[in-house]
Amino acid sequence: MSEDLITLRAIGTIKSPFQDPVGVPIQPRAAQGVKGEIVLDPIYQEGLKDLEGFSHLILIYHFHRSGKGPLVVKPFLDDEMRGVFATRAPRRPNSIGLSVVKLVGIKGNILAVENLDMLDGTPLLDIKPYIPDFDPAENIRVGWL
Amino acid sequence: MSEDLITLRAIGTIKSPFQDPVGVPIQPRAAQGVKGEIVLDPIYQEGLKDLEGFSHLILIYHFHRSGKGPLVVKPFLDDEMRGVFATRAPRRPNSIGLSVVKLVGIKGNILAVENLDMLDGTPLLDIKPYIPDFDPAENIRVGWL
Numbered sequence A, B: 001m002s003e004d005l006i007t008l009r010a011i012g013t014i015k016s017p018f019q020d021p022v023g024v025p026i027q028p029r030a031a032q033g034v035k036g037e038i039v040l041d042p043i044y045q046e047g048l049k050d051l052e053g054f055s056h057l058i059l060i061y062h063f064h065r066s067g068k069g070p071l072v073v074k075p076f077l078d079d080e081m082r083g084v085f086a087t088r089a090p091r092r093p094n095s096i097g098l099s100v101v102k103l104v105g106i107k108g109n110i111l112a113v114e115n116l117d118m119l120d121g122t123p124l125l126d127i128k129p130y131i132p133d134f135d136p137a138e139n140i141r142v143g144w145l
Helices: A042-048 B042-048
Strands: A005-009 A012-015 A035-040 A056-062 A096-107 A110-114 A122-129 B005-009 B012-015 B035-040 B056-062 B096-107 B110-114 B122-129
Touching: A035 A042, A035 A122, A056 B096, A096 B056, A096 B122, A122 B096, B035 B042, B035 B122
Parallel strands: none
Antiparallel strands: A005 B005, A012 A035, A012 A122, A035 A110, A056 A096, A056 A122, A096 A110, B012 B035, B012 B122, B035 B110, B056 B096, B056 B122, B096 B110
16 A cells, blocks of 8 residues: 655755754754745745735755654653654654744745754745644643653 | 755555545634544554654645646635645645644554545655644734635
């Protein structure tokens, strides 16, 4: 089953202060205020129309420096092994990352953003508007965390 | 720039009641209570360890029946054309979908879930735990919405 191969192409690049995996914020609090830019491939610039009205964006990107890893991992600051799908670890069966960032402004194909927690040069796969209504409002449990 | 090609492989399949794009919930409210299953490829089952403690999951999946579309689109129930990155439209430069669903239970490689808004047979790319702390808490603006 699930033999489907899906080929994606980066739509741009994320510029962040982090040149090395060591030092990239693990907890969202540590990413607060970290500034950077999204350099969108100009061929997609028209797709940014109306985005400026949103305060926050969901970025979907490729963990380009993380290979596949084991299915159980030891999260940062944790003593136990956890299933990789119960973590946000970058080494996972498909190396896809997800972050919510603050949109500061857009000029042409360049987006100024804050609260970055990914490596400099990260290939961007998609931008979606962050819409709180799309998320569950109550009765949240966060398991081993 | 951005010539990187990224190849992913589905890790499983999402079973939902929706056989046809017409009728798939557009608004999250309409997806409330819609039941379905995730059939994970058994080779990844070990990665589900500890996931059961989380009430909600982020599913990242392939809009397998949506081709690429124009960069400006007319959203459902809207009269104006919007940039595709300011919408959740399935036809986008990389056909990646994102939904937050409720986890009901796990048996082996099968996850019972609720609040589904994707087509039956959708190829699953990743599962991440939903952690409210990872999302912005205040000063949210949702633009044209």
